[in-house]
Amino acid sequence: MAALLVSPTMLVLTLVVLFPTMVALKDSLFGEAGLDPETGFVSETEPFVGLDNYTAVFSGEAGDRFWNAFYNTTFFTVTTVVLETLIGVAMALIMHKAFKGRSLVRAGILVPWAVPTAISGLLWRWIFNSDGVANAVLGEQILWTTEGVQAQLAVIIAEVWKTAPFIGLLVLAGLQVIPKEVYEAARIDGAGALRQFWNVTLPLVKPALLVAVLFRTLDALRMFDLPYILIGAQKHSVETLSMLAQDEASNVRFGPAAAYAVILFVYVFLIALAFVRLLGADVVGDGDGSPRRRKALPARRRTEVTA
Structure with a gap:
């Protein structure tokens, strides 16, 4: 019964993930159809080149372009995820507070996430126009959508x-x-607001925070649509690996x-593996609180944990 219930999901994943991945792996081993060097005639079949496409990536002009795209991808990922984490946690703390108009504030904070990325790119392109x-606001004439550091800053913003x-939404969840009794006990022990955040809030919200950071990191590594629409294609300053593959x-x-x-x-797979193995991101629900882990504890320890 379990296999039967899971089979539709596995079928969809096979069609939209596994099959395209295998096709991409196969296509990467073939070159361009064109003039056959042996016969001198034009061939419509793509020649098998083995790993030549991979070796060409790391050498010559193609290598320079690849390493630039690799640097841009990594730079955008690290910078945006760090800023998003700091701002997202602050948003979650604000949305978690009980105050008048909290629902309106929550809705306003979540509006940018609801806007499609293409629309967001067009919106910010209008903001960063030369006469935008x-x-x-700055009183300067900055060409945001051309080559340079300003283009990278525009994408990051x-x-x-x-x-x-x-x-912010995942951290808010x-x-x-977190039980209110935990904060009451911390206040009784004399912990201030900063101490409560560092020793109570942050450790207890860590599982949700790590999963949120993992998801955002994987999304940022595949960044394509925002810099493509906001800045444009074949721009050295903002070209990512996804943009390079599309080009x-x-x-x-x-x-x-x-x-x-x-x-x-x-690259994305290795980053995800590092998150799960090194940082302990519990993306499969197999943390310390899982039923399997609790069964492995002695009876006395289970009583203490329950208490």
Whole structure:
């Protein structure tokens, strides 16, 4: 019965995840269809090149472009996730407080997350125009959507505005399951607001926070639509690995595009594995509070934990 109930989900995952991944892996081993060097005739079949597409990624002009995209992807991921985590936790703490108009504040904070990314990119492109709101507020004439550090800053601002509420929402869910008695006991022991946050709130909300950071990190590593719409394609300052793969595919170089996609997949997989193994992100619900772990405890210890 369990296998029967899970089978529709596994079928969908096979069709939309496993099958495309295997096709991308296969395509990365083939080159472009064109002139056959042996016969001199034009061939419509793609030649098998083995790992040549992967070796070409790390050498020459293609290598320079790849490492630039790899740096941009990593830089955007680290910067945006750190800022989103700090702002998201602050949002969650504000939304968790009981005050008049809290529902309105919650709705306002979550609005950016509800806006589609394409619409968000167009909105911020209008803000960062040469005659847009950003330059009017700053009193400067900054070309935000061209090459340079200002383009990276524009992407970071737009991305943090868009996705910080997501972390805030998940952290808020973690805050709402913390018993009030814990804070009352901390206040009785003389702990101030900062001490309560550091020794009570943060450890208890850590599982939800790690899962939120993991999800945002994986999303940021695959960043494509926001810099593509906000800044544009083939911009050295903001080109990510996803944008690089799309550019290769749009120029009918499917073998190199698939190679870039596979490398990005491996990169994302390693980051996810590091989160689960090193940081202890409980993404499968197998933490210390799982039934299996509790069964392994002695009877006396189970009584103490329950108490």
